[in-house]
Amino acid sequence: xxxxxxxxxxxxxxxxxxxxxxxxxxxxxxxxxxxxxxxxxxxxxxxxxxxxxxxxxxxxxxxxxxxxxxxxxxxxxxxxxxxxxxxxxxxxxxxxxxxxxxxxxxxxxxxxxxxxxxxxxxxxxxxxxxxxxxxxxxxxxxxxxxxxxxxxxxxxxxxxxxxxxxxxxxxxxxxxxxxxxxxxxxxxxxxxx
Numbered sequence: 001x002x003x004x005x006x007x008x009x010x011x012x013x014x015x016x017x018x019x020x021x022x023x024x025x026x027x028x029x030x031x032x033x034x035x036x037x038x039x040x041x042x043x044x045x046x047x048x049x050x051x052x053x054x055x056x057x058x059x060x061x062x063x064x065x066x067x068x069x070x071x072x073x074x075x076x077x078x079x080x081x082x083x084x085x086x087x088x089x090x091x092x093x094x095x096x097x098x099x100x101x102x103x104x105x106x107x108x109x110x111x112x113x114x115x116x117x118x119x120x121x122x123x124x125x126x127x128x129x130x131x132x133x134x135x136x137x138x139x140x141x142x143x144x145x146x147x148x149x150x151x152x153x154x155x156x157x158x159x160x161x162x163x164x165x166x167x168x169x170x171x172x173x174x175x176x177x178x179x180x181x182x183x184x185x186x187x188x189x190x191x192x193x
Contacts, residue, residue, distance in 0.1 A: 086101060
């Protein structure tokens, strides 16, 4: 019995490997089984069991630790917010709505990361009184997005930066937006070589 099947039978999804699904399909096909469960072995179990198996196999503990680190690093600048928390702020402040937030994400006017099927946003980037992002965030994002992914950009904002006298970009967003833009350009230039 493959590790995945042992895992499904025991209900403990911590020992599975992504290759197990391919091996299981191959074993079932070799036995002449063309049933739906040969293609989708989780059909033999509950949806919850599959979700647990999938999470254990494909969720990186490194990404979880990275998220925990970001939560700690963003604490000094207001923390991270989920989508529904931002929408609540928008409603109270008369600012944007869900469509506008989606537009800001697509156009790179806000920093966001995906973690465990939720979108998270650093609070520091929003003017809470007006319910919209700070203008400099979009400009900085445009400088960095060609050399960094969203997680790296989120991390860049909370790491001490030599161009900013070792303060973090998140700390200087409202007081030194021009310096932040220069620091982002310098980073992009160095990263591209």
